Amino acid sequence: MEAIRIDISKTLNFLSQSEIETYQSSVSKSRQALAQKTGAGNDFLGWLDLPNQIDSAYLEEIKQTAHHLKSISEVVVVVGIGGSYLGAKAVIDALSHHFSHLKIGGQTPLVLYAGQNICADYHADLLEIVNEREYSVVVISKSGTTTEPAIAFRLLKQNLEERYGKEGAKERIVAITDPQGGALRKMATNEGYKTFSIPPDVGGRYSVLTPVGLLPIAIAGFDIEQLVTGAKDMKRLSESTPTLQENPVSLYAVVRNILYKKGKKTEILVNYHPRLQYFAEWWKQLYGESEGKDGKGIFPASVNFTSDLHSMGQWIQDGERTIFETILSVKNTKKRIDIPYDSTNLDKMNYLVGKSLQEVNKQAELGTLLAHVEGGVPNVLIEIPVINEYYIGQLIYFFEKACAISGYILEVNPFDQPGVEAYKNNMFALLGKEGYEKLAEELKAKL
Numbered sequence: 080m081e082a083i084r085i086d087i088s089k090t091l092n093f094l095s096q097s098e099i100e101t102y103q104s105s106v107s108k109s110r111q112a113l114a115q116k117t118g119a120g121n122d123f124l125g126w127l128d129l130p131n132q133i134d135s136a137y138l139e140e141i142k143q144t145a146h147h148l149k150s151i152s153e154v155v156v157v158v159g160i161g162g163s164y165l166g167a168k169a170v171i172d173a174l175s176h177h178f179s180h181l182k183i184g185g186q187t188p189l190v191l192y193a194g195q196n197i198c199a200d201y202h203a204d205l206l207e208i209v210n211e212r213e214y215s216v217v218v219i220s221k222s223g224t225t226t227e228p229a230i231a232f233r234l235l236k237q238n239l240e241e242r243y244g245k246e247g248a249k250e251r252i253v254a255i256t257d258p259q260g261g262a263l264r265k266m267a268t269n270e271g272y273k274t275f276s277i278p279p280d281v282g283g284r285y286s287v288l289t290p291v292g293l294l295p296i297a298i299a300g301f302d303i304e305q306l307v308t309g310a311k312d313m314k315r316l317s318e319s320t321p322t323l324q325e326n327p328v329s330l331y332a333v334v335r336n337i338l339y340k341k342g343k344k345t346e347i348l349v350n351y352h353p354r355l356q357y358f359a360e361w362w363k364q365l366y367g368e369s370e371g372k373d374g375k376g377i378f379p380a381s382v383n384f385t386s387d388l389h390s391m392g393q394w395i396q397d398g399e400r401t402i403f404e405t406i407l408s409v410k411n412t413k414k415r416i417d418i419p420y421d422s423t424n425l426d427k428m429n430y431l432v433g434k435s436l437q438e439v440n441k442q443a444e445l446g447t448l449l450a451h452v453e454g455g456v457p458n459v460l461i462e463i464p465v466i467n468e469y470y471i472g473q474l475i476y477f478f479e480k481a482c483a484i485s486g487y488i489l490e491v492n493p494f495d496q497p498g499v500e501a502y503k504n505n506m507f508a509l510l511g512k513e514g515y516e517k518l519a520e521e522l523k524a525k526l
C-alpha cells in the first residue's frame with residue numbers, strides 16, 4: 080500500500096532547507112516527549128497507541144452494535160459536539176455517496192447529527208424528520224454535561240420514550256462516554272443503555288479512532304478495520320523514519336511552524352472534492368483547539384475549491400500576505416466522467432471533449448497552486464491516492480501526530496482547551512445557572 084505523500088517544494092520560495100534542518104533537535108525532543116510521555120498534557124496521550132490497541136474483538140463488538148441499530152433504524156442520530164461528532168462526520172461524509180439521502184435503495188440508515196448547535200429550527204426540523212421514520216440515537220459526550228448535546232439528548236430521549244416506551248427506547252439508545260465518571264455514564268447505568276467507553280487519556284478532538292468515531296462510521300456502513308489499518312500504518316511510518324526530511328509528519332509540523340514565524344498566521348486547508356469539506360472541519364478543531372492558546376497559534380481555516388475560487392479566490396491571490404495553504408490533494412476519483420461534445424460549442428468547451436472531470440479538476444488544482452505561490456502564498460501539498468477508509472485512516476493519524484509535534488514546537492500544551500470555558504461560564508450566568516449570580520450581574524451591566 081502507498082503512503083500519503085507530502086510535497087513542500089512550493090514553500091521553498093519562502094523558507095530554506097537549511098531552516099528546516101535547524102528544527103531537527105526540536106522535533107527529536109518533541110517526538111521523545113510524546114513517546115516517553117514526558118511533555119505537556121502527557122495524561123492525554125492515549126490516542127498515540129490507539130491504532131495498535133484496537134483488537135478485532137473490540138471492532139466486532141462495535142460492528143455488532145452497529146448492526147443492531149441498522150436493523151431497527153432508517154435514521155441514526157449522533158448527538159455530540161466538537162470532537163464528539165466532527166471525526167465521525169468527517170469520515171462518513173468523505174466516504175458517502177454525495178446524495179445518499181436521496182438515493183433510492185441507497186445507504187441506510189442515514190446518519191444525522193444533533194446537539195452540535197442550539198438552533199430551535201434545526202432541532203424542530205430534526206424531530207419532524209425522525210418522527211416520520213424508525214430511528215435510534217447514539218449519544219456521545221465525555222462529560223455528559225456539555226449544554227448543546229445534553230439539551231438535544233433530552234429532547235430525543237423523551238421523544239423515543241413517548242414513541243417506543245421506556246423499554247423500546249432503551250433498545251434504541253447507545254451512550255459513548257467516560258468509563259466511570261460523568262453525568263452520561265450515570266444516566267446510562269441507571270437506564271440500562273448499551274455503552275462504550277471513551278478512554279480517559281484521549282481528548283475529544285483526538286477520539287475519532289475510539290467508539291466516538293468508529294460506531295457512527297460502522298453504522299454508516301464503512302470498513303472500520305481498514306480505517307484503523309491506515310492509522311496503524313501511518314503510526315509505524317511516523318515512528319520508523321527519524322530523518323526530518325523523510326518523515327512526512329515531522330516535516331509538516333516543522334514547515335507550518337517556520338511559515339508561522341515568518342508571519343503566515345493563517346493556514347488554509349484546501350480541498351477540490353466536496354466530500355472533504357467536513358474533514359477540514361475536523362482538522363480545524365484539532366489544530367485550533369490544540370494550538371490556539373497563550374496568545375499564539377496558526378488560525379486554521381478552510382476552503383472548498385474550485386467553488387471558493389469564485390468567492391475567496393480574490394483574497395487568497397491578492398489580499399494581505401499572512402496566509403499559507405495546505406492542499407489535501409486526491410490523485411484519483413472513484414468514478415470517471417468525461418466532457419461530452421456539443422455541436423454548437425457556444426460555451427467554447429469543446430477543447431475539453433474527451434477529458435475526464437478529474438483531469439480538468441487536477442489542472443485547476445495545479446493552475447491555482449502556481450498562481451497562489453506566485454501571489455505570495457506558500458503551498459504545502461498532502462496527497463492521497465484515493466479517498467477510501469485506508470487513506471482516511473492514514474490522514475487522521477498523520478494530522479493528529481503532526482499536531483502534537485507542532486504544538487510542542489510552538490511550546491503550547493496541545494492537549495488542553497482552557498479557553499473553551501469562557502463562553503460557557505457567560506452562557507451559564509446569562510441563563511441563570513445556580514452559582515453564577517455574581518458573574519450574571521457583571522455581564523448584565525456590560526450588556
Ligand SMILES: O=P(O)(O)OC[C@H]1O[C@](O)(CO)[C@@H](O)[C@@H]1O
Pocket residue numbers: 160161162163219220221222223224225228282283284496499
Ligand atoms: O464530549 P464532551 O464532554 O461533550 O465535550 C465535547 C467537546 O467539547 C470540548 O471539550 C471543548 O470544545 C471538546 O474537546 C470536546 O470535543
